[in-house]
Amino acid sequence: MSADHARDLVHEGYDVAYVQEKWLPVWDEIAPFKSGRPDDPRPKKYVLDMFPYPSGDLHMGHAEAYALGDVIARYWVQRGFNVMHPMGWDAFGLPAENAAIKRNIDPTIWTYENIAVQKASMRRYACSFDWDRTFNTCDPEFYRWNQWLFLQLFERGLAYRKASKVNWCPSCQTVLANEQVIAGLCERCDTPVTKKKLTQWYFKITDYADRLLEDMSQLEGKWPDKVLTMQRNWIGRSTGANVLFQIEGRSEPVTIYTTRPDTLYGATFFVVAADSDLAAELAKGTPAEAKFNEYVEATKAASDIDRMATDRPKTGVFLERYAINPVNGEKLPIWVSDYVLADYGTGAIMAVPAHDQRDLEFARAMDLPVRVVVDTGEEDPNITGIATSGDGALINSGSLNGKSKGDAIAFINAQLEKDGLGKAARNYRLRDWLISRQRYWGTPIPIIHCPSCGEVATPLEELPVTLPPAAGLDLKPKGTSPLGAATDWVNVPCPKCGQPAKRDTDTMDTFVDSSWYFLRFPSSTDHAQAFSREATDTWLPVDQYVGGVTHAILHLLYSRFFTKVLFDMGKLSFTEPFTRLLNQGMVVMEGSAMSKSRGNLVRLSDELEKHGVDAIRLSMVFSGPPEDDVDWADVSPSGSVKFLNRAWRLSGDVSSAPRVDFTKGERSLRIATHKALHDASFAVESFRFNVAIARVMELVNATRKAIDSGCGPADPAVREATEAIAIMLSLVAPFTAEEMWERLGHKPSVALAGWPSIDESLLVAEAVVAVIQINGKIKERIEVSPLISDADLEAVALANPVVAQALLGATVIKIITRAPKIVNIVINNA
């Protein structure tokens, strides 16, 4: 470093690159964030960031998320907690596999290389992770327990195989999860997704629908409302009744589900989902069969995109058969249509066109009768074309006449149950979770298919069923799992009868991995079990979870489901895995997502190079509330650099010795320091990190002023303030804070300095300004003691000359006093 350069640094601030390199090895040595010491007496806290896919180096989104999680973890360390803040990799899955195919290398090598890159970047980004607990979901040692879990569910009937229509991308030649279908298109190649009937593995999450819904009361106020609402929508519970309808010429009745059993007398026709088995059966042998087949073909050709158009005209075919309305014996014509879904309810409905908009549209298209049975006071749907759904007295409804909607539902449900014609029922939008994937890079499903024994669990002692080497397998998607070609791997004797059998060749959805990974961190070195009861009871549930809202439904719902299953198995003592949840926003550029095609991609490595780690972390955290998007066009990393230098310079100005008696310091700066500490603590605990930083900025300004034109650099209060600044800054700008701490004469690490205790007596000001209002308008400000009583404050206010003047000739109606802040005098001016 030249002499000129060194002199410049004295003015400009510290050498960011040098300081970053200086502290990393020191921190490696001190390891301030280890949580595994058995004799650690500190109370425990589990702070968890959602783990990443290793699909490349870290990007701006990671930088934001991990900066936020770090503030929380580092804060609780400073507050004296034994914080476990672990990190690992969600390393299986399509992104990794596709990248590996594109580059023609083994996904194993590609994945572990990326993990190494990301891990090194996290270290340089000064993430406070406890690296002793790390693991990757593609480690056989991890997915072994994935397979164990699968078998636990299989034993309990919660994992099962069924044939069903699944999302299929004809271009990628693979099934897609629901979340990979965006507006009817494949998320990767934008090809319209079709349906294909395949036999696949499912987890029976629907068994837990009610508990997933009801246990949300534990999360109220601790998770974002938005996420809870989204989960409620997704589960989609509705209440109504199942009702049996006899079908002419069929011995068995058909069950329908309705949310409006009160409108049974208003049913004028019956509709069966076109793609259901029931429709095919009912159509068979009727004169309408040919037309029916034609219709089903046409429906199949229509893609999901067409189906999703809400204003699409209703279509259907009359089967020339009839259902019998159980309440009045009326013959209802049976139609098939694609507006009834085969996989919701029973795939068949009673149509009440007067009180259901979709039924009304169908009735009008097919010229079917409309009968009003609830007098809601609205106009006749026959005329308006708008179905009525409000409450009112029932009409045209036999014994229900005159009753309200609610009474009628209760009455008819009881009636149906008594007559064996139906009963109250619930339905859910939530479907069982399809976990099979016809891809290579995932956890092999530990089932062996035997011609005579059927589906046989792989014996536990044979786990893990490891993936066969990728070399020699064609990983390109072709509709069946690449594992099928690994003949040596596939062909095994049946564990039950010893006859030749075959392994299941599908792999599991990677959401299985992430549904319980948080249970593994406390037991990550335990090779005898997925997680130990002792470690889990010590650390879980997760006190604070941090991640993007993109996982609002799937990952979080699945994790809640697994937790409940494991609770039922007696493996866990809690039913909700994440006590508190913070959703961070995204990092965007000029209002829209950053993308290569738009050319507005901001590279994290460039930003770090330009401004340094601390300034980027600070910019992320200071930009606004954490759940808001960070618009990189709106933030000023160079402003952050300026502020950090400003704070750093204070540490060079302090001229008192370490461990000086702070109580002898200048009082007004001490008040500012303790108020900043108090306010920053409160702000951090309520996730208002931007506000916490604003408080630190204020304190930096106050300290600067004290040094330059106040008590001077030797006053103990200046040291107290600067040390408090270093400690508060350590949450977000660890390099700057450590450098300050050293210049203040302390040994590293500032991360373990401990949050200064707050002197409450300094938080109570000696005098405060009270406001005197007349009719809500401010008339005067007076200085009073913060301890003044209501009566005294009122007396002082009335004695004030300005106030007395204003009150001349007016009648005082009322005086509201809130000591020591405000007096409001309500007058009636003539």
Next chain:
RNA sequence: GCCCUCGUAGCCCAAUGGCAGAGGCAGAGGACUUAAAAUCCUCCAAGUGUGGGUUCGACCCCCACCGAGGGCACCA
């Protein structure tokens, strides 16, 4: 169409129902400097999307509307 969240200086954002401004960005002026950069100081601006209501008092609570973002969407 239904549900959720949000509208405060030019911009990002603060304000337990009690003085609308904490902090930052941008801008203006000044000090220092031969000059510039850096630094330090000072200043600037909105009456809270619109219209009602509750209240002694509303950015805050309630209703309606406008606008932005997000979620769900033929779920019987």
